Amino acid sequence: MDITQAQYTNVLGTDVKASVKATIDGQVMYVPLDLFNRHYAEILRQVEAGELTIEEAD
């Protein structure tokens, strides 16, 4: 899974993290923070391996 960009999004009007907006295999995706979601699991794996950084929300 090729992930080239990742940034948190927040619940509207709050600082609560809601999802990760990521470019995965060339496709922009909004990935829920759910360990059973395969995209989120891969994002966490790449972060743990030092291969990816998740930017804070705008």
Added chain:
Amino acid sequence: MALSKIRSDSLEDTAIHGNRNLTINGAMQIFQRATAATAATGYSTADRWWIGETTDGAYTSEKSTDNPFETGSSLKLQVTTADTSLGTTQVARFFQRIEGQNLQHLLYGTSSAKTLTLSFWVKSNKTGTYSILLRKVDTTPYHFIHSYTISNANTWEKKVITITPTAGSTSFITASAGTIDNDNDYGFELAFNLAQGSQYAIGTSNTWSSDTNTYGLNGQVNWMDSTSNNFYLTEVQLEVGSEPTPFEHEDYSTTLRKCQRYYFRTTGSSTGYGNLATVSRIGNTLYRGIVEFPVTMRSRPSFSSSGSFQTLDSGFTFSSISGGDGASFDSHGVQVTMTSNGSAGQSTLLRQAADASAALIYDAEL
């Protein structure tokens, strides 16, 4: 005539009951993503089937009308770039993962673990010995390899493989480490091996192994070795029992619903202007709507969109579409956010913009 007695064998395991097939889309009917794809690795064509390779070659996948009964469909794979000399870790394979909570009746991890039977129809121009892998991933991972032979080129052949919990005189599956977690993650991975590098082609047929490098059969063919090579597969059925039963044909909508638990894309309209959601203004430039899923998805899905969209009211300026703010990410529905300049409280429709393929996509695959 009134029924005065229910035959006891109709209630027993010896009778053929419905919902036997542990795999989904074994008849290769459902292709929500695309009916053909080039060398992409991942979920690209047939629903529920992950297709890919790591060789120096490439192959395509597509829905084919070629099948053993000339009435259905099959998955066709075709080598487009050959690799005649595999690296040690290079593989070509495709698989389906099965939710652990759908496998609890197999009683894995106990002395009562059930025997399984895998049956399928296969055809290829390349004869020889192939293999399947059944990978049990929870607790302690165990890998089961079994060979099968394609004997006659370009001829449909039915294959039957029995998977006993003690295959190879092992006790992995009947001990507690054989347990499959009762959750919505995957408990099985059923793979069809097309080519396996030497690091992984170490399995012995009809044997469970605790070596997690065991992905393929020692001595199996390298299907990737020629651009002439094709591979057709259909009527895949994995079921409890030591004998295969006839393939369980489902109506199209039943299989589609099963697939949509893992992947759902809105279908829109062939006119190119299909309505996708009703959205209402909730902020200065924010509109949101709910897209109800046909079935509860396996997990909170990832959201993406493909194609061109617009709002029905031409006075609105459509700018972007996103997956909502996450509070809506659940397995029952998701909000769509877009930027526009409507009036407070105003509602409109999100629809395709002269693009019949435009879709909202929800992915909860394993």
